[in-house]
Amino acid sequence: MPYYARIGSLTGYPELVERLGGDPWDLLSQVCILPRQFTDPDLMIPYKQIAELLEMTATQLQLPYFGAQLGQEQGLATLGLIGAYIVQKPTLLQALECGAKYAQRHAQGVNLTLGAPSADQCELAVNLQINHHQQYTQICLLTLSLILSVLKDMLGAHWQPHHIGFKQHLPLAAKLALEQLLGCPVQGSCRKDSIVFNADILSQPPLQQANLLAEIVESQFQGFQLQQHVDYVVLTRHAINMLLPTGDCSKESIAKSLDLHPKKLERLLSEQHTSYRDLLEQVRKDVAQQVLTSQRPNLTNLALNLGYSEFSAFSRSFKSWFGMSPTHYLQTINNSKK
Numbered sequence: 001m002p003y004y005a006r007i008g009s010l011t012g013y014p015e016l017v018e019r020l021g022g023d024p025w026d027l028l029s030q031v032c033i034l035p036r037q038f039t040d041p042d043l044m045i046p047y048k049q050i051a052e053l054l055e056m057t058a059t060q061l062q063l064p065y066f067g068a069q070l071g072q073e074q075g076l077a078t079l080g081l082i083g084a085y086i087v088q089k090p091t092l093l094q095a096l097e098c099g100a101k102y103a104q105r106h107a108q109g110v111n112l113t114l115g116a117p118s119a120d121q122c123e124l125a126v127n128l129q130i131n132h133h134q135q136y137t138q139i140c141l142l143t144l145s146l147i148l149s150v151l152k153d154m155l156g157a158h159w160q161p162h163h164i165g166f167k168q169h170l171p172l173a174a175k176l177a178l179e180q181l182l183g184c185p186v187q188g189s190c191r192k193d194s195i196v197f198n199a200d201i202l203s204q205p206p207l208q209q210a211n212l213l214a215e216i217v218e219s220q221f222q223g224f225q226l227q228q229h230v231d232y233v234v235l236t237r238h239a240i241n242m243l244l245p246t247g248d249c250s251k252e253s254i255a256k257s258l259d260l261h262p263k264k265l266e267r268l269l270s271e272q273h274t275s276y277r278d279l280l281e282q283v284r285k286d287v288a289q290q291v292l293t294s295q296r297p298n299l300t301n302l303a304l305n306l307g308y309s310e311f312s313a314f315s316r317s318f319k320s321w322f323g324m325s326p327t328h329y330l331q332t333i334n335n336s337k338k
Contacts, residue, residue, distance in 0.1 A: 003130050005050055005107035007033070008041030008080060009142070012073035013053075022061050027053060041080060042238070047107060047130050047139075054138035064174070067138035068181050071145020076153040077215045078146065079106060081239045082246075084213050085257035086206075087154060093202040095154060096124065101246050110143065121162060122202060125194040134168065140193055147195055148182060154206035161197040165190030213259050232258070232268045236276065240283045245305045251276045280307075285321045288314075292329055299326050 010033075017024035025035060031053045037043055058066040076083035082102050089095040093114075100112035109129030117123045126143055130136060144164055152159055163185040170178070170188030178186045217235070239257050243249040254276065255265040269275050284306045291297050303314035318326045 003047040003108040004044040005047040006041060006080075006105075007037050007043045007045050007050075008078060009050055009107060010038075010053075010070075011041065011078045013070060014038075016070055016073055017057060017061070020061050020063065022057065027057055027060065030056065042242075047109065051130060051136040051139045054142060055136060058138050064137075065141060065178055065181055067141030068145040068178060071142045071147075071149055072181065074146050075149040076209070076212060079150070080242060081216060081235075081257050082106075082242050083150075084216055084259070085239075085243060085253065087208065087212065088206075088256045090205060091202060092154060092204050092206055095206050096202075098246060098248070099150070102242075105242065105245055107143075112147075116199065117196065120199055121196055122199045123192070123194045123196045125192040127193075137168065140166070140168075144193060144195060145182065148184070151195070151197075153209065155201060155204065156207060159201075160184040161195050163187050163196050165192060165194045165196060167191070167193050231272075232265070233272050233274060233279065236265070236269060236279050237283055240280055241287065244283070244287070244307045247304075247307065249280070249307050281317070284317065288318060288321075288326070292326065293333065296330070299330075302326075 014024040014028075017027065028035070031049045033045065033049055033053065037045065054067050054070070058064055063069065076087060079086075079099075079102070082099075082105065086095045086098045086102070089098055096112075096114055100114065103110045103112050111127040111129070113125045113127070115123045115125060124147065126140075126147070128136075128140060128143060131140055144166075148161070148164065151161070161184055164178075164182060165187045167190055168188060170186065175186050175188060235258055236254060239254045240249055243253055243257065251262050251265065255262040258265065260268070266276060269279070287306060288302065291302055299314075300311045303311045306314060308314040308317070315325055318324075318329070322329055324332070
């Protein structure tokens with residue numbers, strides 16, 4: 001099946017390639033990624049395009065660990081508003097659990113599993129469906145490097161894991177090069193691609209970054225300035241869209257991701273003649289229509305991803321939006337294409 005990923009996965013790519021002496025826009029054009037697509041970090045593009053771009057870039061620049069270098073340019077802000085949301089969790093464990101739930105929103109076919117290889121250690125394992133045959137080395141390097149950057153954002157720049165493990169065999173020279181680049185021990189020929197760290201950090205609260213939200217807004221919404229006239233309707237719609245599949249899309253969670261008190265969020269929305277509840281319904285309606293028009297989804301899964309606890313509640317909302325059930329809506333679309 002085809003997988004899609006946010007183009008935000010390539011945050012920092014043009015700047016890094018230019019610093020390394022390459023032409024990023026020529027490389028991007030070779031895999032049919034357009035410059036204007038970078039204006040919307042949440043745009044979903046074929047994951048294969050990103051994987052092939054990274055492999056081609058590594059070859060052209062003669063940098064076998066380019067993916068790991070790109071991951072070191074990224075961090076919590078790369079995840080968009082979900083990054084601002086997970087860092088608000090009381091403990092690192094809860095932040096990682098939320099991040100694992102969100103992973104599919106950043107890149108489809110990415111599964112994160114938190115396990116315990118020993119009594120005092122934890123292992124955050126990464127399984128990339130797109131790399132099932134181990135054909136995309138760079139996407140694996142990027143993913144593990146990004147996760148390392150996110151962990152350092154939440155634990156401090158001087159923190160390092162016990163080691164990072166790669167499934168692939170790493171000759172000594174490769175192992176040393178990656179250790180220098182990532183700043184921590186590296187092991188090859190492991191059972192999983194993973195990051196192993198001391199379990200005691202799971203109870204620590206994530207560090208709060210003063211400028212995180214400003215950085216996210218600047219990259220996600222070009223032209224917005226936190227100190228000036230921010231369109232909180234746009235920001236709130238975006239936050240709802242990002243948090244719906246996590247199952248935690250309450251007004252309180254949305255406000256927290258925007259670094260606002262819930263009452264202040266409602267006041268700001270009221271000044272623009274809307275409310276959290278109105279925007280939640282609008283986003284649900286728009287997403288439902290988009291998904292049903294372009295895909296053939298499992299309706300129960302769609303309902304859950306839209307934040308409904310059961311299909312019947314979704315069906316009632318859908319009828320109020322479109323005057324028919326989602327099942328009837330799908331049949332109408334199918335009949336129109338015959």
